[in-house]
Amino acid sequence: MALGWLLARRCWPGKALVETLVALPLVIPPVATGLILLKLFGRRGPLGALLRNVFGVEIVFTWKAVVLATAVMSFPLLVRSARVAFEEVPQRLEGVARTLGAGPWRTFFTISLPLARRGLLAGGVLAFARALGEFGATVMIAGMIPGETITLSLGIYHEVQLGNDNAALVLLAVSVVLAFGAVATSEWLLRRKTP
Amino acid sequence: MTLSLQGVRVKAGEFALEIDAEFGGRVTGLFGISGSGKSTLVEIIAGLRRPEAGVVTLFGEVLTDGVRGVHLPPERRGIGLVPQDGALFPHLSVEGNLRFAERRGLAAEKVFRRDHVCGVLGIADLLSRWPATLSGGERQRVALARALVSAPRLLLLDEPLAALDAARKAAILPYLQRVRDEFGLPVIYVSHVPQEMLALCDDMAVLAEGKLLQHGPVGEVFRRPANQEVAGIVGVETVVAGHLLGGEGELAAVSVGTARVIGLADQLPADAHDVLVSIRAEEVLLVGADSLPTISARNQLLGTVTSLVSEGATVRVELDCGFLLTALLTRQAVVELGVVVGSKVIALIKAPSVHLIARG
Numbered sequence: 001m002a003l004g005w006l007l008a009r010r011c012w013p014g015k016a017l018v019e020t021l022v023a024l025p026l027v028i029p030p031v032a033t034g035l036i037l038l039k040l041f042g043r044r045g046p047l048g049a050l051l052r053n054v055f056g057v058e059i060v061f062t063w064k065a066v067v068l069a070t071a072v073m074s075f076p077l078l079v080r081s082a083r084v085a086f087e088e089v090p091q092r093l094e095g096v097a098r099t100l101g102a103g104p105w106r107t108f109f110t111i112s113l114p115l116a117r118r119g120l121l122a123g124g125v126l127a128f129a130r131a132l133g134e135f136g137a138t139v140m141i142a143g144m145i146p147g148e149t150i151t152l153s154l155g156i157y158h159e160v161q162l163g164n165d166n167a168a169l170v171l172l173a174v175s176v177v178l179a180f181g182a183v184a185t186s187e188w189l190l191r192r193k194t195p
Numbered sequence: 196m197t198l199s200l201q202g203v204r205v206k207a208g209e210f211a212l213e214i215d216a217e218f219g220g221r222v223t224g225l226f227g228i229s230g231s232g233k234s235t236l237v238e239i240i241a242g243l244r245r246p247e248a249g250v251v252t253l254f255g256e257v258l259t260d261g262v263r264g265v266h267l268p269p270e271r272r273g274i275g276l277v278p279q280d281g282a283l284f285p286h287l288s289v290e291g292n293l294r295f296a297e298r299r300g301l302a303a304e305k306v307f308r309r310d311h312v313c314g315v316l317g318i319a320d321l322l323s324r325w326p327a328t329l330s331g332g333e334r335q336r337v338a339l340a341r342a343l344v345s346a347p348r349l350l351l352l353d354e355p356l357a358a359l360d361a362a363r364k365a366a367i368l369p370y371l372q373r374v375r376d377e378f379g380l381p382v383i384y385v386s387h388v389p390q391e392m393l394a395l396c397d398d399m400a401v402l403a404e405g406k407l408l409q410h411g412p413v414g415e416v417f418r419r420p421a422n423q424e425v426a427g428i429v430g431v432e433t434v435v436a437g438h439l440l441g442g443e444g445e446l447a448a449v450s451v452g453t454a455r456v457i458g459l460a461d462q463l464p465a466d467a468h469d470v471l472v473s474i475r476a477e478e479v480l481l482v483g484a485d486s487l488p489t490i491s492a493r494n495q496l497l498g499t500v501t502s503l504v505s506e507g508a509t510v511r512v513e514l515d516c517g518f519l520l521t522a523l524l525t526r527q528a529v530v531e532l533g534v535v536v537g538s539k540v541i542a543l544i545k546a547p548s549v550h551l552i553a554r555g
Contacts, residue, residue: 098269
């Protein structure tokens with residue numbers, strides 16, 4: 001969200017580079033992104049080795065890898081919608097808020113954030129859906145270890161591979177319920193408090 | 196001086212703004228067509244834009260100093276801004292909008308308390324409404340109230356009537372006049388409408404292409420534009436204060452100086468008393484004092500020519516006919532009439548050309 005705001009409202013050196021980096025996971029095939037993460041965070045990867053030696057944290061093929069993969073994959077969607085949402089807040093309103101005695105922080109929390117609410121929520125739902133459906137990057141970096149790194153999407157694939165169509169259908173139902181719940185919640189949040 | 200701008204410079208692409216000005220009057224009009232740099236200047240005064248160079252001070256306090264790198268953020272300037280469409284916060288009720296601006300802790304002067312402000316602007320009944328449900332005029336009154344409850348030191352009104360139709364404008368002008376009189380705040384009033392300048396402002400500054408062309412009392416600027424450029428923007432007009440004597444249908448008689456003129460009264464509120472009389476210089480005809488034919492013009496004023504100023508193809512003739520009246524004549528007409536300083540002439544003005552503006 002903070003990055004979305006920075007991209008929407010400020011000019012800073014390296015902005016274009018950050019914009020490109022953030023958008024990369026959208027255009028690179030998910031499996032390729034997974035491979036990049038695997039190389040970075042693997043035992044012999046630069047970041048993986050650092051984390052293991054300094055914090056004793058193991059990423060690859062654990063649940064942490066699932067979190068990492070889904071986060072990286074859904075991050076661009078979140079940032080992009082946050083950026084669009086903040087860009088749609090009229091700058092004049094923020095300016096007037098400042099002249100009325102509100103500092104930058106108060107202006108952000110009482111004007112920009114509430115007015116960008118719809119876009120932020122929509123972005124959140126989109127990112128959630130992306131995370132739920134994420135397959136390629138997860139399977140690369142987290143593998144498919146039953147009881148450890150099985151996500152919903154991986155689970156459905158896994159059960160179908162094993163011929164357990166019924167189990168797959170149950171997972172399908174769960175994903176439908178989750179998605180439905182997320183969309184309904186965001187709709188409800190949007191309606192609330194809107195004049 | 197209330198507000199002073201010294202060597203303030205901004206450059207944005209083709210457009211360049213360069214201003215040196217001291218604003219001291221109670222209400223100063225900032226007059227200019229769109230693209231003249233009015234909005235940029237407003238942003239600089241409010242602190243929403245940093246000029247590349249120059250010093251801005253308010254009551255002697257430095258707000259911006261380009262050389263020393265001083266830039267007081269807008270929230271610490273105490274300048275209440277009312278933009279064109281009011282810029283009310285759409286996600287807050289009217290009351291929420293006012294609360295947002297209220298200074299807490301600060302022992303705000305009584306005049307700026309919410310109850311009082313709402314009373315003056317007649318918006319006490321609107322507090323629970325949402326901005327989207329307000330009419331244009333109501334929105335502007337709320338925006339004005341919001342700026343006032345922030346207890347500003349200066350009120351900056353950026354074309355507050357531009358988005359309204361004529362009827363709403365006429366309805367809201369008295370509120371602006373009340374605000375001017377009630378709160379004792381210096382006001383900078385930005386507009387491109389001469390009538391608003393006349394109805395509200397004491398002084399006016401004429402801005403064009405980023406430069407200040409003329410700055411002086413409103414009547415003076417309209418009557419004696421500094422050059423042809425100013426004359427082209429504001430027009431040449433006689434503007435004098437008058438007393439309403441009485442009406443007859445759509446016509447009203449007004450005493451001006453020692454003279455009496457007839458004008459159209461359809462734009463005046465019923466309880467008007469003091470008015471401004473404005474007469475465009477092009478609409479004044481002059482005839483020799485010895486020839487008084489029977490004609491339809493309602494106003495026939497005998498006067499003495501006090502000055503003649505050449506302006507390109509036209510001559511600006513000033514005459515004393517109980518008040519100072521400006522007429523714009525072609526050079527040829529001046530020669531044929533034999534008008535010189537001291538000549539006696541009769542000025543003819545049709546009643547519809549005498550514009551009466553209520554001035555509270």
